[in-house]
Amino acid sequence: MNELASNPAPAVGLVSLGCAKNLVDAEIMLGALLGAGMSITNDPARADVLIINTCSFIDAAQEESVDTILEYAAQRDRLRPAQGLIVSGCLPQRHREELPRLLPEVDVFMGVDQVAQVAELVQQALRHRAAQLATTPRRANRQQLLARLAELGAGEPAEARAEIRQPAEDRHGRRPPTRVTLAPPPPAVQVHLRPRYIPDYATPRFRLTPRHFAYVKIAEGCNHPCSFCIIPRLRGSYRSRPLEDVVQEARQLVAEGCRELNLISQDTTYYGRDWRRAATAAAAETPDLCALLRALNALEGDFWIRLLYTHPAHWTEELIQTIADCPKVARYADMPLQHIHEVMLERMRRETSRAYIEDLLARIRAGIPGIALRTTFIVGFPGETEARFAALVDFVRKVRFERLGVFAYSREAGTRAAQMRGQVPAAERQRRRELLMAAQHEVAREVAAGFVGRTLRVLVEGEATARQLQAARVDSWEHGLLREADAGARRLRGRYAVARGEADAPDIDGRVYIRGGPLPPGEFATVRIVGHTDYDLMAELEGGNARHESAQ
Template identity: 65%
Template sequence: MKPKDRQRPLRVGLISLGCAKNLVDAEVMLGTLLQDGIEIINDPARADALIINTCSFIDAAQEESVDTILESAAFREAHRHGQALIVAGCLSQRFRTQLRELLPEVDAFMGVDEVPRVTEIVHQALAHRAARLDARPTAPARGRARAVQEALARAVASQAPAGDRAGAANASASSVPPPAPVAVQPRPQYIPDYATPRFRLTPSHYAYVKIAEGCNHPCSFCIIPQMRGSHRSRPMDDILHEVRALLRQGVREINLISQDSTYYGLDLRPRRTGAIAAPDRFRAAVRELPPEVPTLARLLRALNDLPGDFWIRVLYTHPAHWTDELIRTIAECPKVARYVDIPLQHIHDNMLERMRRETSRAYIEDLLNRIRAGIPGIALRTTFIVGFPGETDACFETLLEFMRRVRFERLGVFLYSQEEGTRAARMSQQVPAEVKERRRQQAMALQRQICREHNAALVGRTLRVLVEGEVRARGPVPAEVRSWEHGLVRAGANGTSLVPGRWMVARSEADAPEIDGRVYIRGTLPVGEFATVKVVGHTDYDLIAQPA
């Protein structure tokens, strides 16, 4: 810091990438920094330290993380030399032994378990940056993104214990600064609790509540268990304590998140001997649980009993861990949104087996039928992966036929991403990129038509919506939406064109924040409150309404 700045608090900025679970970690870091007297700032040019909370879920998310790091380093060189750069989140967790050499611009790395230590790590990073300026190294940040990505891929493929020396050499010329501190535990154990400081980054009317962390599933395409550790649930009383506080703050929608929300509580059972994956074993274990052990169904009933007018939305449920009790609970709890987020990934038995999804086509079809029959008015959201190794034209046609028959209200499509370090990356019969893209476009064209037909059936009906805010953009509202956790969820260049006038944007019970449809309402309604509207029109993905 400059001498004239020594009397003011440290200023820290933060960029959070990736999923809602990562966003909660960012909120915890900001809350901790504020509690420790550090000022949070949105302008990177005025920040003494900048934290980038990274995602490494698929290649595209990892590329975005690396690009953001290098762009931030280049911005620092141009505008604020003394700024410390800190990399947190999944990229640090996954490449904890490689990044110090591959990204010498960074002043500290921190993993999942180090989120509560963020203030200490900020001070370490500032000290490292000061020492680095004294050493005056040459570290050009521009033009290295591809080299870093390739080095990370080689590192994982070879399980290299250290960084790519050739890649690092490009970033270091004459003087060698002290190595950046790395605070990353190899197997994360941390999960926040109610007492954890938190500064929410969502609008005031909705919040994400992390009920568990980590994952026990062996999916052949996924690296989340390697980055986030095994499944670990929060005590139910702790969750209820947090939700009560959020409701007192005026929150109208509680979004429950974890890597596998349907596994919630099973790791807290007495005398457990390991993880349970297969549906039959899971159902048997749930039947044997003593009443004091929480499950998702018990948590939902407890949340539903809390006073107030609010929605409870469950995200990230695994098809292998649904029970009849969970179906009954959603049907019987009026505050639980009639919305099911259930990533299926595929329906062809050969693909499900190669993906190690622990479910079969017959099981999935029976489950969906039971959910539809047991929860009237339910909206089903899922995601599919196209182009997985071994996916033939016949497998893909089976998937399309399944989509036509089930007619999901909400659906996203991933291109298979060949993640080094996963079982699927080593499989034969990898699908060419152009075939994967063609299949994704076919699947999304079909889903766009299904969504349009769903929306047309809603015209003339009244809906309860949660008002998000006023539409300020002029002209069409963009229709294409991509998400690292939900794939491509809106396809097509045509947006929602609104006639001149004052419009509000809202979400229905069938729409999760930031990923699903929108309801555009002509007129004025209170932001952050529920309202009843009448649907008077629709587009491919959105509804047009007026206050009822």
């Protein structure tokens, strides 16, 4: 306890896994810690308390979260035994009852509602760790832990989870003597069954993104009934932030030099609809996404507004017209469709049909010329026959999405889909993913070739590193930097700047590599496209100088 007493303002480290929505939660936690007078360290080995912000959306994310927790717990044992360990986010939200037994290394489990109260939990973690060191600590077994998490939610009786084994008797009928040890104290659990928290402008926040772009969470939770998804269980019902509160945050970000506002929630197109469901006479007056986009577009400054995580069921003619009317809204829309076959859409409970989707995509492209459409699909979903998969492949080739990702179906315990007949073997799911990405690969090269000769406005990220330039043959078909189909293709040489166009969201889409430089990071520039790889573009400085557009 002496170390705790001599360190009233502990240093805290944080590792955040998962999506941009999780990243915003991490930024809020860091803001709360700094507001409480605590310091932040980028070196986990130097932290008095380490927070691991987890993802549990699919099995692969859950496994990554578990491995990260065990890795840092082992590092603590070697380097800093008194370090407190907190696990936050979706994993404890999903398994709040089981995790304290399965992960005895953890001092505090916290849910998504507690992000603003994290400073109190840091002190609690230090106290728990100090008490735990005076006992015989237990260790988690990775294989047993992952197997148990995979079983949870499948309707197993509670009695089976708490089996108690008595010591065996010897051949004389005697039990072995009881060894007296101090049992470690149970970890603290601060997780609400049904989250309700939503941040506001007054919530302290320490941004983890570069200065020139930010994620703006406009809502939390989800009301959709998708049969493959557990997000409503993890994040609660949909709840929108007040429009003026979002605008106030955006205004401050732009004043700080932000040039791209990425609007995020579980479904940005649902924004404001939760108020309409609760309202009566005033329902027509409640703001929606169109009102929010117009309010953000009216802010002074030179910046992009990017729309992420939209649901096809909630696109309207008004939304299409609003994007077309607002020059600051990037000509880009992220709209996960998940499938196109009627039977699969029904089994997934996507609230759409093939005819509706095809009509919507045609109306969006007609109403917003030059828009880049990003989507994702799930292959190998229960009931997906070869014919239904073939229909999806044909659809991708026909529609020619500018950006596309594919997920092999993940069978999640506790979802409707997990209980469905017609489960597709894992190897076949992966095979179908590769086939669909191969079809998109052909489309993507043709889309990239269509940019050659055009002049683009781009947002400069900075100078390309040697490692980035050496990645010119990265074969990831969803992410990465430069990709070359020809194994013998030349690598980029010389000095390049890395930038993104309107068609490229941070982290998930392609890049524009500009020969020459340097160009100021975090500012706009106009360049000419002179070449392409599978998913990325190469540009050059016109007349030896790119037209640099400083924000006014």
